[in-house]
Amino acid sequence: MVEEGGFDAVKLKGTRDVRGDVAILRALRAALPEVNLRVDPNAAWSVPDSVRAGITLEELDLEYLEDPCSGIEGMSQVKAKIRIPLCTNMCVVRFEEFAPAMRLNAVDVIHGDVYKWGGIAATKALAAHCETFGLGMNLHSGGELGIATAAHLAVVASTPVLSRAIDSMYYLHADDIIEPLHLENGRLRIPEGPGLGVTVDEDKLRHFAAVNSRRRSCALCGRYSRRSGGEPSGNRSPALGWGDRKGTASRNQITYNGNICWTALQVISRMSPAVARSTRHRDGLPREWRLKCRVKRPT
Structure with missing residues (x-):
C-alpha cells in the first residue's frame, strides 16, 4: 500500500505493549527502509518505558516519537535522555502550554489542528511561535472530512514551517459531502476554487445530517x-x-x-x-x- 500510494511517511499508533510496538517498528523499518517512520503511543507508555524504548528505537532513524508519555514534565524527562525528536498533540494543545514546554525543553515538534487550536489564524499563529523558537510543526488528523482537510491544506500551502508530511486519514473515507480531494503519489492536491476551494454537495449534506440525527x-x-x-x-x-x-x-x-x-x-x-x-x-x-x-x- 505504501509503495502503490506513493507515501513517503508512515505513522504507527502505539499501545501499552512497548516491546510489541518496538518489534513492529523494527519490522516496518526493515520493510520500508526509505520511508519516514513515526510512532504515537498516545501517552500509553510510562516515562521509564519511554526512555528505554526511545534508546532502542534510535537505530531506526524515526522522524519523531509522538507523545510517548503524558504531561510536559514527563516529556521533558524523556527528551533529556533520548536523541529521537519528540512531538506532541497532547501536552501542548493551547497557547498557555507553549511557554512551560519551552522552559522545560519538552518537545521538538508540535501538532497544530485548525479545530483544536481555534481556526486557521490561530494555527498560523502557532506556526509563528514554532518558527520563532526553532521548533518543528505538523498538523494533527482526527479523521476530518473534506472541508476540514481543505482547511488544513490551505494552512500547509501558506505556512513554510510546515515542511513535513501532515497527518491525514482522508484516504480512508468511503464518501464525503464535497467532490473528493485528489490524492496522487501520496499527496493531496490543494483545491483551486475560492475560499477553501471546495463545493458542498447539499444532497449529501442533508443525507448525512439525517443519518447523524439518529445518533445522539x-x-x-x-x-x-x-x-x-x-x-x-x-x-x-x-x-x-x-x-x-x-x-x-x-x-x-x-x-x-x-x-x-x-x-x-x-x-x-x-x-x-x-x-x-x-x-x-x-x-x-x-x-x-x-x-x-x-x-x-x-x-
Whole structure:
C-alpha cells in the first residue's frame, strides 16, 4: 500500500505493549527502509518505558516519537535522555502550554489542528511561535472530512514551517459531502476554487445530517447513544437522559443545553459547585471528568 500510494511517511499508533510496538517498528523499518517512520503511543507508555524504548528505537532513524508519555514534565524527562525528536498533540494543545514546554525543553515538534487550536489564524499563529523558537510543526488528523482537510491544506500551502508530511486519514473515507480531494503519489492536491476551494454537495449534506440525527451524543462527554429511542442501556431510570432538552445537575443546579447522558449527569452531581461551574467552557467537561464519564457506564 505504501509503495502503490506513493507515501513517503508512515505513522504507527502505539499501545501499552512497548516491546510489541518496538518489534513492529523494527519490522516496518526493515520493510520500508526509505520511508519516514513515526510512532504515537498516545501517552500509553510510562516515562521509564519511554526512555528505554526511545534508546532502542534510535537505530531506526524515526522522524519523531509522538507523545510517548503524558504531561510536559514527563516529556521533558524523556527528551533529556533520548536523541529521537519528540512531538506532541497532547501536552501542548493551547497557547498557555507553549511557554512551560519551552522552559522545560519538552518537545521538538508540535501538532497544530485548525479545530483544536481555534481556526486557521490561530494555527498560523502557532506556526509563528514554532518558527520563532526553532521548533518543528505538523498538523494533527482526527479523521476530518473534506472541508476540514481543505482547511488544513490551505494552512500547509501558506505556512513554510510546515515542511513535513501532515497527518491525514482522508484516504480512508468511503464518501464525503464535497467532490473528493485528489490524492496522487501520496499527496493531496490543494483545491483551486475560492475560499477553501471546495463545493458542498447539499444532497449529501442533508443525507448525512439525517443519518447523524439518529445518533445522539452527550454534550459533555461526547459519547454516542446507540439506542434509537435515545435512552441509555440498562434498567436504571435516568434523571434527564438523552434527548433534545436542557439538563440540570440536581446538586449544583448547572444548566447545559443539548443532549446529556445519564453517566455525565451522575458525574456532575458529585462535583463541588465550583468545579461544576468550571465545566462551562467550549470543551465540555475537564479531561479527568470526561474520562470518568466514558469509563463509568451504566450497567
